Amino acid sequence: MTGQTLGRPGGRAHMDDNAAICINVGGFKKRLQSDTLSRFPETRLARLLQCQSKESILELCDDYDDTEREFYFDRNPALFPYVLHFYNTGRLHVMAELCIFSFSQEIEYWGINEFFIDSCCSSAYHCRKMDQDREDWDERSDEGSTTSSFDELLEFYSDATKFDKQLLGGARRRVWLMLDNPGYSVASRIISILSILVVLGSIATMCMNSMSEYSLLDSDGQPTEDPRFETVEHFGISWFTLELVARFMVAPDLRHFFEHPLNIIDLVSILPFYLTLLRNLVLESSPALANLGRVAQVLRLMRIFRILKLARHSTGLRSLGSTLRNSYKEVGLLLLYLAVGVSFFSVMAYTVEKEDSEDLSTIPACWWWATVSMTTVGYGDVVPLSIAGKLTASACILAGILVVVLPITQIFNKFSLFYKRQKQLEIAMRSCDFDEGIKEVPSVNLRNYYAHKVKSIMASLSNMSRSSPSEHSLNESIH
Numbered sequence: 001m002t003g004q005t006l007g008r009p010g011g012r013a014h015m016d017d018n019a020a021i022c023i024n025v026g027g028f029k030k031r032l033q034s035d036t037l038s039r040f041p042e043t044r045l046a047r048l049l050q051c052q053s054k055e056s057i058l059e060l061c062d063d064y065d066d067t068e069r070e071f072y073f074d075r076n077p078a079l080f081p082y083v084l085h086f087y088n089t090g091r092l093h094v095m096a097e098l099c100i101f102s103f104s105q106e107i108e109y110w111g112i113n114e115f116f117i118d119s120c121c122s123s124a125y126h127c128r129k130m131d132q133d134r135e136d137w138d139e140r141s142d143e144g145s146t147t148s149s150f151d152e153l154l155e156f157y158s159d160a161t162k163f164d165k166q167l168l169g170g171a172r173r174r175v176w177l178m179l180d181n182p183g184y185s186v187a188s189r190i191i192s193i194l195s196i197l198v199v200l201g202s203i204a205t206m207c208m209n210s211m212s213e214y215s216l217l218d219s220d221g222q223p224t225e226d227p228r229f230e231t232v233e234h235f236g237i238s239w240f241t242l243e244l245v246a247r248f249m250v251a252p253d254l255r256h257f258f259e260h261p262l263n264i265i266d267l268v269s270i271l272p273f274y275l276t277l278l279r280n281l282v283l284e285s286s287p288a289l290a291n292l293g294r295v296a297q298v299l300r301l302m303r304i305f306r307i308l309k310l311a312r313h314s315t316g317l318r319s320l321g322s323t324l325r326n327s328y329k330e331v332g333l334l335l336l337y338l339a340v341g342v343s344f345f346s347v348m349a350y351t352v353e354k355e356d357s358e359d360l361s362t363i364p365a366c367w368w369w370a371t372v373s374m375t376t377v378g379y380g381d382v383v384p385l386s387i388a389g390k391l392t393a394s395a396c397i398l399a400g401i402l403v404v405v406l407p408i409t410q411i412f413n414k415f416s417l418f419y420k421r422q423k424q425l426e427i428a429m430r431s432c433d434f435d436e437g438i439k440e441v442p443s444v445n446l447r448n449y450y451a452h453k454v455k456s457i458m459a460s461l462s463n464m465s466r467s468s469p470s471e472h473s474l475n476e477s478i479h
Helices: 034-038 044-048 054-058 080-089 100-109 119-141 149-165 169-180 186-209 227-249 254-259 261-280 287-313 315-325 328-353 363-374 387-430 446-461 469-478
Strands: 020-025 028-033 063-065 070-073
Touching (some): 020 034, 028 034, 028 080, 034 080, 054 063, 080 100, 100 119, 149 169, 169 186, 169 227, 186 227, 254 261, 287 315, 315 387, 328 363, 363 387
Antiparallel strands (some): 020 028, 063 070
């Protein structure tokens, strides 16, 4: 039919009004009258009527049978009835069970404008689409700064399978899972509870040791530690050291052990004690060693970092750490807003208060007042006295509320995302089964092997707002 129209061989510009064409959408066949399609000339099917060659036809459909005059479209047949309903009634209707993203793509393909959505469905459709666009924006904003739960799960499984080639690999893997995954088993939960109690006890003794009621003096009149607190401290150090050594001994990859932030925290929490112990074992007459002793005394203050050990047992703390690590742009924006506001209102306060208040007689002195005002802390140690100063303070407080709220909202959204992913990851890790043999997977591709092993637990991640690109590629490789 090259060189002719879709009508009779005479080559007319369009089909007869009574002519019909056959549409085949993914196996769903339907004959449509050309006059029905011509009512909407901007749509894909109506444009088919104006095609002059087979090449132009194939630009609009996937295939064409010249003999049967049948057009083939490789599209979702479940959504095509909505398109047919549009041609018959001139209005689009959107069912609640439809995916808005897929429906929007489908009507865009057929050349149907969203304007044709009926009033009964228009409001709900656009609200759902706006929600989807907002979720997509959140995902894109985290792209490059976050790791999907699926990829983290593969990394976890990759570490777990490294034990298969090691001596006593099965036993070491069980100990590793018990120490690094608090919810893995009953034993791991018991160890987790004991670790939390030891951390809290260590922090409590450090705080109580600073109270005068528990202060003791040695024979030289120097302050010394209460023996009861010292016993608790030694027990805590022994527990922390045992934990760190055990994790190091059963780590799947010793070279990357101290690249993990939680392992660094474990090391920092016990390092001051051993530096202090080293000082007590050497002669204090050496100046260099005496300097080491002073450094060790300073490092004793680092015992407060033991509170961070709770992050190993708390999903919220780990999510908070990930949020702060990946929210440097938002934090930088918050600091920039505060710096601009503090600078502006400091000058304003200095201008109106320099003659009435001695506390606000210089711009640097006004920085403190502007900072506590913009952050809505308001210590009350420095206050404006004049009416103009009080109006400036009111504007400063209101501006501070707006300045702080804008970036904090983004940081909170990221925290919610990280917390949800962390919970999903923990559920998936607890569901892992490492008892199956590797030989059952007929593939030499390591990534495909991992995907095969975790396929049975992916149901726990099904409620994620969007699947990661790696998940799509792995599912394709499995099937």
